[in-house]
Each structure stands twice: as structure tokens, then as C-alpha cells.
Amino acid sequence: MDPENINDDLKEKWELEQKELKTKLVCEDVEPWQQKSDFSGLTYVGGVDLSFVKGDDINACACLVVCSYPDLKVVYSRCRHIQLTAPYISGFLAFREVSFHIESIEKLKKDNPELLPQVIFVDGNGMLHPREFGIACHLGVITGMTTVGVAKKLHHVDGIEKDAAHGEKIKQLMKGGESFPLIGTSGKTHGMVLRVCNEAPNPVYVSVGHRISLKTAVQLVHRCSKHRIPEPIRQADMQSRKFIREKFGPKQEQPQRPPKKRSPTNIKMDKVASHDNVDGDYEPHLDAMASLFEGGY
Numbered sequence: 001m002d003p004e005n006i007n008d009d010l011k012e013k014w015e016l017e018q019k020e021l022k023t024k025l026v027c028e029d030v031e032p033w034q035q036k037s038d039f040s041g042l043t044y045v046g047g048v049d050l051s052f053v054k055g056d057d058i059n060a061c062a063c064l065v066v067c068s069y070p071d072l073k074v075v076y077s078r079c080r081h082i083q084l085t086a087p088y089i090s091g092f093l094a095f096r097e098v099s100f101h102i103e104s105i106e107k108l109k110k111d112n113p114e115l116l117p118q119v120i121f122v123d124g125n126g127m128l129h130p131r132e133f134g135i136a137c138h139l140g141v142i143t144g145m146t147t148v149g150v151a152k153k154l155h156h157v158d159g160i161e162k163d164a165a166h167g168e169k170i171k172q173l174m175k176g177g178e179s180f181p182l183i184g185t186s187g188k189t190h191g192m193v194l195r196v197c198n199e200a201p202n203p204v205y206v207s208v209g210h211r212i213s214l215k216t217a218v219q220l221v222h223r224c225s226k227h228r229i230p231e232p233i234r235q236a237d238m239q240s241r242k243f244i245r246e247k248f249g250p251k252q253e254q255p256q257r258p259p260k261k262r263s264p265t266n267i268k269m270d271k272v273a274s275h276d277n278v279d280g281d282y283e284p285h286l287d288a289m290a291s292l293f294e295g296g297y
Contacts, residue, residue: 018133019131021142022133022141024141025133025140028212029211042069043068043069043118044066044067044068044075044117045066045119045121045220045231046066046067046119046120046232047067047230047232047234047236048063048104048122048123048233048236049063050063050123051241051243052244053244057084058083058084058085059083060081060083060084061081061240061243061244061247062082062103063077063079063104064076064077064078064104064105064108064236065077065232065233065235066115066116066232067231067232072232077236079242080243081243084097084100091129091131094138098135098139101122101139102139102142117232119146120145120146120147120209122136122148122149122209123150123151124150124151125149125207126140126147126208126209127149127209128190128207129207130157132190134149135149136210140210140211146212147209147211148208148230149209150233151205151207152205152229153205154193155205158188159185160183160184170203173193173203175195175198176196176198176200176222177196177222179192179194180192181193182205190207191205191206191208192214192217192218193205194206194221196221196225196227197227199227
């Protein structure tokens with residue numbers, strides 16, 4: 001079969017899955033700690049990220065980090081070597097990566113449930129997405145956890161573009177904590193542009209993942225950041241790169257996701273330092289994946 005036809009079939013299938021999952025999306029504050037100005041009651045925040053081997057679109061490291069709140073000290077981290085062979089298709093990143101984040105959370109739930117974070121920051125978008133259902137939404141709905149999308153680059157949706165006018169608005173963000181909304185031609189607010197700290201003029205793009213309002217998500221990103229990005233994601237990024245260097249040699253980590261080849265949809269994980277060895281087809285189904293989290297989150 002022609003690879004283009006395979007991808008068309010995948011896109012149709014994945015769009016239906018996104019549509020089904022989106023019916024369970026919650027875009028408002030639901031936890032008691034979210035209602036409090038100081039977020040009292042929030043004790044642990046998490047972050048997930050992938051780092052790739054340089055020049056390799058299959059071998060990567062998946063990392064989950066949990067930090068205490070509000071001091072943002074790392075209390076848990078886990079890195080593992082993974083292999084991705086599902087194709088990258090724009091707008092469907094979750095179907096390539098989210099299963100690894102789910103497995104990381106499930107492992108934490110099993111081994112250290114007392115450290116389970118109350119919110120997870122995702123290196124990617126939530127509702128700032130063509131179908132308002134990016135990887136942060138996907139992860140949140142399947143796990144039932146509160147999630148926030150934090151991206152370093154603007155995803156062009158609903159007429160929102162990184163043009164001259166957008167650049168001028170960014171220049172007007174003079175200090176950490178200042179932000180402006182991303183309003184599309186439809187009139188919808190898809191996310192916020194946030195200057196996280198005074199030392200980092202480049203902003204991040206914050207969007208709702210699941211079980212949180214946009215206002216609270218922006219405040220939380222600001223309070224959980226020592227640098228440009230939330231500390232749990234920053235730590236996951238650094239630790240996953242370190243893992244790549246140690247496993248594959250120096251200068252092998254690649255901070256940006258590489259161009260993805262069109263390839264079959266099966267995904268496998270190698271046996272790694274954590275002694276996991278999970279093999280299987282990458283066929284995410286709502287019922288099967290949700291069953292991992294029947295424990296209540």
C-alpha cells in the first residue's frame with residue numbers, strides 16, 4: 001500500500017479517536033488547591049519529556065520527573081530508552097509519544113504512589129491545536145490527571161500566526177508573569193503567551209490540557225518555573241539528555257524532535273536500566289488504555 005494512503009487512513013482513524021476522547025475533556029478548575037490563591041494543598045508537580053538520539057528518529061529517552069511544591073526540588077525521576085516507529089503526522093503527536101508517558105505514570109503509580117503528582121506539565125500543546133486536543137489533553141483524559149501544555153514554539157491554528165504583530169506583542173511583555181491571549185479568527189482563546197521570568201525574554205505558549213482552567217494553568221506555569229520552562233519539564237529535559245549521552249555516547253542528545261520518517265505503526269520499548277521490557281503494537285484504544293487507570297485518577 002502507498003505510504004500516503006497509509007497515513008491518510010491513520011489520520012482518519014486518529015481523528016476519530018481524538019474526537020471520542022475530547023468528549024471527556026474538562027477545561028475548568030476541579031481540584032480544591034486550584035481554587036486557592038497560593039495553591040495550598042498542592043504538594044507535587046510532574047513533567048514529561050522525550051529526548052532523541054542525534055540523527056535518529058527512533059531511539060529516544062522518555063523521562064518523568066516529579067518535584068515538590070512550592071520549593072521545586074526533584075523527589076522522583078525515571079528515564080528509560082524507548083524506540084518509536086510510528087510515523088509523525090502533524091497534529092497527531094500524541095499517537096507517536098503519549099503511550100510512553102502513560103507507562104511512566106503507571107510505573108510511578110505502582111512503585112511510589114505517594115509521589116504521584118497532582119498536575120503534569122507536558123512538553124507540547126493542549127487545546128492550542130487544530131482540533132483543540134493536543135498531546136497534553138490526550139494524556140490528561142486517558143490518565144484522568146490534571147495536565148498543562150507548555151510549548152516553546154507557536155502552533156499555528158485558527159489564524160494565529162507568528163507574524164510581525166505577534167512579535168510586537170511579545171516585545172511588550174516586560175517582566176516575568178506578563179502574558180497575552182492567543183485569540184483565533186473564530187474568536188476562541190486557544191492559549192496564552194507567557195513570559196515566565198525576567199531573565200528569559202522568549203515566552204512559552206501555555207494551553208489547557210485537562211481538569212484546569214487557562215487562568216490557573218498560566219499562574220501555575222509561572223510559579224513552577226525558575227527559568228523559561230516549568231522546572232519539572234526542565235529537569236526531565238536535562239535528565240533525558242544525560243541518559244542519551246551515557247547510553248549512546250557524548251554529543252548524541254538532540255533537544256528538538258527530529259524529522260520523522262513514514263514508517264509502520266508498531267512501537268517497541270527496549271530493556272533498559274529500569275529493567276522494563278514492554279513490547280507491543282501501538283494501537284491506542286480508549287477502553288484498553290483507560291483500564292490502566294481504574295484506580296481512580
